[in-house]
Amino acid sequence: MTKETNVIEELEQIELKIAELKKFSIEQNIDLSDDISSLQTKFKTLQKTAHERITPWERVKLARHIERPTSLDYIRYLFNDFIELHGDRLYGDDEAIVSGIALFQGKPITVIGHQKGKTTKENLQRNFGMPHPEGYRKALRLMQQANKFNRPIICFINTAGAYPGKEAEERGQSEAIARNLREMAGFTVPIICIVIGEGGSGGALALGVGNHIFMLENTYYSVISPEGAASLLWKDSSKAQTAAETMKITPPDLLELGAIDGIIPEVLGGAQKNIPLQAEYIRNQLVKSLTELSKLDKEELIDHRYNKFRVMGSFI
Amino acid sequence: MLKNFFTKNKLIKQTQEVKSKIIDNVPKGLFGKCSSCNNITYTKELKNNLFVCPTCGHHMPISAKDRIEFLIDAGTFIEYDKKLSSNNPLNFEGYKDKLKQDMKKTKMNDAVMTGEGKINDLPVVIGVMDSNFRMGSMGSVVGEKITRAIEKAIEKKIPFILFSASGGARMQEGVLSLMQMAKTSAALEKMSKQGLLFISYLTHPTTGGVSASFASLGDINISEPKALIGFAGRRIIEQTIRQELPDDFQTAEFLLKNGQLDMIVPRKEMKDNLTTILKIHSL
Numbered sequence: 001m002t003k004e005t006n007v008i009e010e011l012e013q014i015e016l017k018i019a020e021l022k023k024f025s026i027e028q029n030i031d032l033s034d035d036i037s038s039l040q041t042k043f044k045t046l047q048k049t050a051h052e053r054i055t056p057w058e059r060v061k062l063a064r065h066i067e068r069p070t071s072l073d074y075i076r077y078l079f080n081d082f083i084e085l086h087g088d089r090l091y092g093d094d095e096a097i098v099s100g101i102a103l104f105q106g107k108p109i110t111v112i113g114h115q116k117g118k119t120t121k122e123n124l125q126r127n128f129g130m131p132h133p134e135g136y137r138k139a140l141r142l143m144q145q146a147n148k149f150n151r152p153i154i155c156f157i158n159t160a161g162a163y164p165g166k167e168a169e170e171r172g173q174s175e176a177i178a179r180n181l182r183e184m185a186g187f188t189v190p191i192i193c194i195v196i197g198e199g200g201s202g203g204a205l206a207l208g209v210g211n212h213i214f215m216l217e218n219t220y221y222s223v224i225s226p227e228g229a230a231s232l233l234w235k236d237s238s239k240a241q242t243a244a245e246t247m248k249i250t251p252p253d254l255l256e257l258g259a260i261d262g263i264i265p266e267v268l269g270g271a272q273k274n275i276p277l278q279a280e281y282i283r284n285q286l287v288k289s290l291t292e293l294s295k296l297d298k299e300e301l302i303d304h305r306y307n308k309f310r311v312m313g314s315f316i
Numbered sequence: 317m318l319k320n321f322f323t324k325n326k327l328i329k330q331t332q333e334v335k336s337k338i339i340d341n342v343p344k345g346l347f348g349k350c351s352s353c354n355n356i357t358y359t360k361e362l363k364n365n366l367f368v369c370p371t372c373g374h375h376m377p378i379s380a381k382d383r384i385e386f387l388i389d390a391g392t393f394i395e396y397d398k399k400l401s402s403n404n405p406l407n408f409e410g411y412k413d414k415l416k417q418d419m420k421k422t423k424m425n426d427a428v429m430t431g432e433g434k435i436n437d438l439p440v441v442i443g444v445m446d447s448n449f450r451m452g453s454m455g456s457v458v459g460e461k462i463t464r465a466i467e468k469a470i471e472k473k474i475p476f477i478l479f480s481a482s483g484g485a486r487m488q489e490g491v492l493s494l495m496q497m498a499k500t501s502a503a504l505e506k507m508s509k510q511g512l513l514f515i516s517y518l519t520h521p522t523t524g525g526v527s528a529s530f531a532s533l534g535d536i537n538i539s540e541p542k543a544l545i546g547f548a549g550r551r552i553i554e555q556t557i558r559q560e561l562p563d564d565f566q567t568a569e570f571l572l573k574n575g576q577l578d579m580i581v582p583r584k585e586m587k588d589n590l591t592t593i594l595k596i597h598s599l
Contacts, residue, residue: 162528164548164556169566170574173547178501178532185502186509201485201494202528202547209498223485223494223525232487247490248406257405259491309502310463312495313456314405 071113077279094135110146113156133176162203184209188298452482459496484524497529
């Protein structure tokens with residue numbers, strides 16, 4: 001097992017011990033506050049290093065964890081009255097993307113997200129969260145609808161990438177992604193994008209042109225998968241671990257490169273450990289973001305988004 | 317008999333090797349070899365023919381400089397942002413050397429040349445990608461130059477034409493390359509809202525992040541015969557779906573058939589064709 005897991009296990013043990021001591025101290029009416037507080041200090045220090053010590057590859061693994069909460073998981077905890085809306089009105093309904101309308105803190109929103117499965121059966125149905133063009137066109141239709149009814153758009157990003165297949169090419173995968181990038185730039189409602197798992201290249205970005213972009217702590221966002229980078233760079237996809245470091249794909253990297261606005265903390269050991277709590281962390285950020293963006297009028301929202309992407313890049 | 321059969325094959329193979337050696341030994345610059353039919357033509361003649369093989373009609377890749385020379389009225393081209401170059405934002409090992417090599421080879425600082433000029437007296441802002449520079453891949457410099465060119469077209473209220481030739485986003489600049497897709501597309505949205513014309517010319521090859529951003533967003537999308545255009549690489553798709561793909565897969569003709577292109581225009585008709593489109597939009 002990795003170092004990180006050891007730290008997490010150790011933390012869990014300390015947490016248990018603290019609970020035991022507290023229980024014991026109440027039951028036996030003995031003052032153990034000194035022991036408890038020293039353990040708590042130890043816990044906090046260790047917790048800090050745990051977050052710092054996690055390697056890029058470990059983040060990638062957590063981002064891909066089979067039990068990792070999906071868009072639908074967060075939708076369940078974050079929104080009320082969610083109604084899923086289907087289809088792109090052109091070709092079909094792509095289940096790799098889930099979308100609909102709902103209430104967030106009592107206000108209408110449109111939510112769109114990549115949807116992975118947690119079982120093989122579910123993953124086949126969801127095409128492992130890798131959309132075809134009709135998925136992106138469904139997303140676009142829902143965003144246009146949100147724009148019409150003036151409700152904010154919340155996007156959950158979690159895909160290894162847009163599906164590389166024959167039919168996807170025939171139906172214009174490139175065009176579908178490109179159009180989303182352009183149209184998202186022009187909407188007059190707040191758009192908030194959150195990478196909740198994998199941020200795989202253009203297939204992720206097609207839901208990613210937002211006023212605010214956040215990443216959960218154990219996610220990645222990259223121009224190419226670590227495996228893809230490794231096989232291109234060293235003709236060896238097993239060097240994905242090294243590529244994960246070289247390519248600078250973790251949330252702190254992206255924050256430093258100016259590609260995202262912030263990092264949403266994760267529950268210890270990864271979001272899958274406590275989904276309701278993780279949803280609360282996301283809720284806090286959404287409330288903050290929506291309050292901030294609600295101060296901007298329609299034109300300002302477009303300008304805000306434009307200026308955000310306009311400064312991305314580095315050159316001399 | 318079986319043995320003889322193999323010897324013969326070997327002989328044929330040897331002759332072919334010798335043949336291609338001879339071809340490879342032809343002094344560079346003086347002659348050009350068609351990558352499709354292997355025919356050799358004087359470079360001068362090739363250039364007069366806009367680098368279209370006189371024997372088989374194959375459209376060879378051409379440099380940004382040549383494309384602009386063929387298309388823009390003599391003496392009217394003003395280049396933008398010629399000096400912009402990459403600062404290797406990820407400190408990617410070996411990247412700087414590769415950039416230097418390609419700068420020397422192409423005499424460009426990155427994979428796109430932008431500027432303004434006239435096409436039969438009609439003013440345009442133009443960008444031409446050059447696949448000789450890092451396979452025409454898009455990093456920060458390409459994204460920035462294209463965005464600035466679009467903003468210039470907005471400012472001057474004139475059409476924008478972009479010739480893409482690119483393997484996609486540039487890996488060595490990581491996620492910053494990815495974000496150029498959004499940056500350029502956002503600029504095109506701004507331009508579109510002003511009622512301005514954008515002609516996207518997808519030349520061989522236009523793939524990955526470039527085909528999935530500005531290259532697919534023309535009011536009119538044009539390509540050249542047999543150009544390779546697609547999102548995912550052929551090999552990746554074959555691995556994913558575990559079946560062989562048709563020969564014409566991801567060619568301009570394939571895209572036209574599937575409704576992704578407005579037209580395929582032979583290079584010789586490029587200038588006349590663009591002139592007509594520009595004229596219609598100028599009236």
